[in-house]
Amino acid sequence: MTTPTRTSLSTRPPEDDRRPGELTLRELLRWTWRQLTSMRTALILLLLLALAAVPGSIIPQEGVDSLKTSNWRSDHPDLSPVYDRLGLFSVYDSPWFSAIYLLLMVSLVGCIIPRAIHYWRGMWVAPPAAPRNLTRLPDHATYHTAVAPDAVLERAHATLRRRRYRLSIDAGADAVAAERGYLREVGNLVFHLAVLVVLVGFGLGGLFGYKGGVILLVGDDYGFSNNLTQYDDFDPGSLFRDSDMEPFSFSIDDFSVEWLTSGPRAGMARGFESHLTYRESPGGPERTYDLKVNHPLSIGNTEVFLIGHGYAPVITIRDGNGDEVYSGPTIFLPTDQTFQSIGVVKAPDAEPTQIGLEGEFYPTVAFSKQTGSYFSLFGRPVDPMVSMLVYTGDLGMDDGQPQSVYSLDKTGTTMLKKANGAPYRIDLRPGEQVTLPDGLGSVSFDGLERWNKIQVSQTPGKWIALVGVVLALLGLLGSLFIRPRRVWVRARRDGDGTLVEVAALDRSGGGDVAAVVAQLVTDLQEPDREDNS
Amino acid sequence: MTDVQWESLSNWAVAASGIVYFLALLVHLAEWASLRKVPVAAGAAATASVDIPGGIAVATGPGGEAARQDEGSARRTEFLGRLGYLLTVLAVAVQLVALVGRGMAADPDRVPWGNMYEFTLTGTFVVAALYVALYHRFRLAWMAPIVVAFVLSVLMVAVIWLYAPVAPLTEALSSYWLVIHVVAAVIATGAFTLGGITSALYLVKERASERESGYIARLPKPEVLDRVSYRLHAFGFPVWTFAVLITGPIWAHQAWSSYWNWDPKEVWAFITWVVYAAYLHARTTAGWKGRNAAILALVGVATLWFNFIGINYFSTTSQHSYASGAPALVEPAAPQPDALG
Ligand code: HEM
Numbered sequence: 001m002t003t004p005t006r007t008s009l010s011t012r013p014p015e016d017d018r019r020p021g022e023l024t025l026r027e028l029l030r031w032t033w034r035q036l037t038s039m040r041t042a043l044i045l046l047l048l049l050a051l052a053a054v055p056g057s058i059i060p061q062e063g064v065d066s067l068k069t070s071n072w073r074s075d076h077p078d079l080s081p082v083y084d085r086l087g088l089f090s091v092y093d094s095p096w097f098s099a100i101y102l103l104l105m106v107s108l109v110g111c112i113i114p115r116a117i118h119y120w121r122g123m124w125v126a127p128p129a130a131p132r133n134l135t136r137l138p139d140h141a142t143y144h145t146a147v148a149p150d151a152v153l154e155r156a157h158a159t160l161r162r163r164r165y166r167l168s169i170d171a172g173a174d175a176v177a178a179e180r181g182y183l184r185e186v187g188n189l190v191f192h193l194a195v196l197v198v199l200v201g202f203g204l205g206g207l208f209g210y211k212g213g214v215i216l217l218v219g220d221d222y223g224f225s226n227n228l229t230q231y232d233d234f235d236p237g238s239l240f241r242d243s244d245m246e247p248f249s250f251s252i253d254d255f256s257v258e259w260l261t262s263g264p265r266a267g268m269a270r271g272f273e274s275h276l277t278y279r280e281s282p283g284g285p286e287r288t289y290d291l292k293v294n295h296p297l298s299i300g301n302t303e304v305f306l307i308g309h310g311y312a313p314v315i316t317i318r319d320g321n322g323d324e325v326y327s328g329p330t331i332f333l334p335t336d337q338t339f340q341s342i343g344v345v346k347a348p349d350a351e352p353t354q355i356g357l358e359g360e361f362y363p364t365v366a367f368s369k370q371t372g373s374y375f376s377l378f379g380r381p382v383d384p385m386v387s388m389l390v391y392t393g394d395l396g397m398d399d400g401q402p403q404s405v406y407s408l409d410k411t412g413t414t415m416l417k418k419a420n421g422a423p424y425r426i427d428l429r430p431g432e433q434v435t436l437p438d439g440l441g442s443v444s445f446d447g448l449e450r451w452n453k454i455q456v457s458q459t460p461g462k463w464i465a466l467v468g469v470v471l472a473l474l475g476l477l478g479s480l481f482i483r484p485r486r487v488w489v490r491a492r493r494d495g496d497g498t499l500v501e502v503a504a505l506d507r508s509g510g511g512d513v514a515a516v517v518a519q520l521v522t523d524l525q526e527p528d529r530e531d532n533s
Numbered sequence: 534m535t536d537v538q539w540e541s542l543s544n545w546a547v548a549a550s551g552i553v554y555f556l557a558l559l560v561h562l563a564e565w566a567s568l569r570k571v572p573v574a575a576g577a578a579a580t581a582s583v584d585i586p587g588g589i590a591v592a593t594g595p596g597g598e599a600a601r602q603d604e605g606s607a608r609r610t611e612f613l614g615r616l617g618y619l620l621t622v623l624a625v626a627v628q629l630v631a632l633v634g635r636g637m638a639a640d641p642d643r644v645p646w647g648n649m650y651e652f653t654l655t656g657t658f659v660v661a662a663l664y665v666a667l668y669h670r671f672r673l674a675w676m677a678p679i680v681v682a683f684v685l686s687v688l689m690v691a692v693i694w695l696y697a698p699v700a701p702l703t704e705a706l707s708s709y710w711l712v713i714h715v716v717a718a719v720i721a722t723g724a725f726t727l728g729g730i731t732s733a734l735y736l737v738k739e740r741a742s743e744r745e746s747g748y749i750a751r752l753p754k755p756e757v758l759d760r761v762s763y764r765l766h767a768f769g770f771p772v773w774t775f776a777v778l779i780t781g782p783i784w785a786h787q788a789w790s791s792y793w794n795w796d797p798k799e800v801w802a803f804i805t806w807v808v809y810a811a812y813l814h815a816r817t818t819a820g821w822k823g824r825n826a827a828i829l830a831l832v833g834v835a836t837l838w839f840n841f842i843g844i845n846y847f848s849t850t851s852q853h854s855y856a857s858g859a860p861a862l863v864e865p866a867a868p869q870p871d872a873l874g
Contacts, residue, residue: 039818046811050804050836057797064795092795198778202793211791294708294787305790455790462792469778473771480767 037110056091187478197468204461250278308453359388543634717776724769729834
């Protein structure tokens with residue numbers, strides 16, 4: 001690689017006045033390009049890619065689970081800024097991860113274009129003539145026969161043609177040259193090109209697509225129409241535009257769950273189904289669809305998925321003046337398979353003081369003497385109950401900061417206590433009401449509604465990606481299982497008879513051509529026996 | 534038959550297949566033990582050096598003083614080898630009964646991969662079945678004791694630590710894409726595992742190629758091991774591609790609304806894929822073929838089994854939460870963490 005040092009007496013042309021060992025910019029570029037597109041670099045980049053993917057499976061990822069990520073952040077206040085700077089919370093969009101796969105792609109392009117040209121030319125040339133000494137090849141066989149050389153070669157010709165070898169036509173030669181497996185290289189090129197296609201498809205989805213989630217109550221009174229303001233969470237690609245959103249709307253008329261009633265998972269939900277009424281556009285006809293897990297609804301390029309469900313107890317709060325300050329179904333989020341759920345109610349308008357409730361909902365409540373607390377037996381609402389603590393004071397909702405509806409800011413509040421100092425807890429079954437002490441008002445549990453978590457997504461380019469991987473697989477099969485090989489048969493007069501030499505060469509490095517030679521020898525000799533008998 | 538009867542049939546069959554694997558292992562150990570002192574005949578080595586993979590060299594050796602002396606023991610080891618193979622075939626058949634029983638015991642009937650126990654049962658079955666199927670084609674006699682020991686120990690781990698009673702599948706798991714996905718993933722896992730074993734033996738053989746007797750000496754030549762390993766990987770890689778890059782995303786798209794989520798399970802399936810792509814490249818790159826390629830194959834199999842077992846314990850990201858933004862939502866659509874192929 002290094003240029004040997006020369007003395008100043010060099011006879012180099014005068015315009016070349018650089019110092020020894022120095023590369024011109026062009027040479028440097030060419031050298032870099034050659035390094036970048038070498039197999040070895042591709043190999044190292046592949047290993048780097050594998051390595052770089054690891055942290056994202058261990059550190060919670062923003063795009064995968066933002067709640068986990070924010071919990072992790074608050075648990076590790078010192079590490080988080082460092083991780084943020086390194087992009088460790090979104091590894092797969094980070095500059096260093098992108099750099100690796102972009103380099104790999106450049107390397108890939110640089111590698112396959114020259115190879116494509118090379119193989120395109122190679123496709124059309126005849127198999128190379130037999131080497132002078134066939135017995136030097138690692139896989140060869142020789143035998144003597146009484147059959148004349150011409151007849152042997154003719155038979156070799158016919159046999160190899162039957163096996164779909166390409167043969168070189170060379171009249172008067174003492175050998176047959178044959179080759180097969182040209183499509184292996186094509187397969188390999190298709191595979192590598194298809195990797196690029198997949199990446200394009202994947203990239204389109206990431207850039208132009210979106211994914212959003214909404215929790216929607218079951219019932220004709222509630223509905224969803226597809227625009228940004230209606231989503232609870234929304235994750236658009238960087239080139240996404242609102243105008244790409246299709247103007248459909250839907251409501252959930254009915255929701256049914258099939259509960260398991262026996263076996264080790266008794267009490268858990270197995271199947272569930274939402275009966276949707278939807279319109280593809282505001283003036284369009286109304287249609288219905290049964291939305292189930294694994295059965296999304298497609299509307300144009302958008303798909304609607306059912307991914308979760310839960311309960312929404314209808315809770316009403318009246319304040320000290322007897323005014324209704326909060327009333328409605330309140331979404332509680334399930335925390336386990338028994339649908340024990342947590343939720344929050346906020347009544348900032350209550351007088352004389354704001355009221356906040358925080359607690360659990362149990363679809364089928366039971367009491368554990370062991371832990372001294374309630375739990376849920378199973379997810380079916382056989383004996384539902386809410387159990388909540390009461391907070392009074394400033395709920396922190398007036399300073400304009402957005403707050404999660406699922407959590408209570410307790411900094412400005414005090415928890416209501418009983419005379420003995422124990423927390424004041426309200427336990428309500430449907431239809432029940434309690435009056436809060438100190439003239440604060442009352443709380444009632446009026447009924448139970450259900451909600452569904454619906455995910456809406458648009459993934460442009462997914463068909464490109466799918467076609468890409470399928471092509472890649474086909475190319476791969478060609479590249480791995482088509483065995484490129486060359487075979488030569490030479491027949492020469494030798495004494496009274498003929499000396500036949502057969503040799504084969506595997507060009508893929510994975511093949512096993514000894515068997516090919518043996519088979520060919522058998523085939524060539526086969527008719528001999530018939531002649532003799 | 535009732536579900537309970539099917540379940541007990543399955544449990545019974547698992548125990549029976551374990552016992553038969555154990556017998557097969559004993560027979561193979563006896564086979565190799567009787568060969569321990571016998572030097573590999575020079576003639577045999579020469580014969581085996583033609584491009585024919587594997588085989589216990591003893592049977593192929595030409596006559597000679599030493600060979601004739603050992604003819605009796607040669608016949609005995611050959612018999613033991615064949616008996617061991619037949620026992621393995623029997624064990625695989627019994628294990629199949631166990632799998633079918635497991636599926637029939639559920640209500641409704643289903644594929645036998647609802648939990649880790651069933652996965653491990655299926656995985657070991659595929660490893661053993663692939664070995665049995667490829668035994669003649671690739672002449673895998675030399676692999677016998679290792680494969681049988683591997684399958685037996687993993688099966689024991691499954692029975693002792695992973696056993697779980699029969700339960701129905703969660704809804705997201707009852708999709709035919711999942712069935713195809715898991716079948717492909719498990720088959721690829723079987724092929725990669727056999728390939729990994731071969732690559733490990735390649736590394737051992739390469740270091741100890743001058744041994745004259747014993748198990749190592751009777752392994753096929755490194756080139757042959759390398760080629761057998763390549764062919765196993767070349768079979769496994771497209772199947773894995775089909776499983777994790779085609780059917781997996783199709784299923785994920787149906788169940789979770791997005792075909793690739795960078796979920797830890799997916800990330801590791803991708804890592805495995807990339808490592809095996811690197812292995813295939815390494816085999817054609819000067820300076821990497823042979824030793825380094827074999828090491829890559831072992832890295833590949835490590836990532837594969839880590840994904841199968843380890844990731845559930847290491848990852849802090851729950852498999853259950855695909856819904857960004859909604860806190861602590863139980864995702865009925867998400868399968869058990871262990872049920873992702
Ligand atoms: C995304 C990155 C890449 C992937 C996933 C990939 C994958 C593969 C696979 C699976 C094979 C196996 C085919 C076989 O063994 O016959 C292969 C072969 C090959 N790859 Fe790549 N490759 C990548 C990038 C590259 C790059 C950048 C180069 C250029 C240096 C390259 C050059 C080759 C060559 C020359 C072969 C043929 C080996 C043979 O004939 O057996 N690959 N590639």
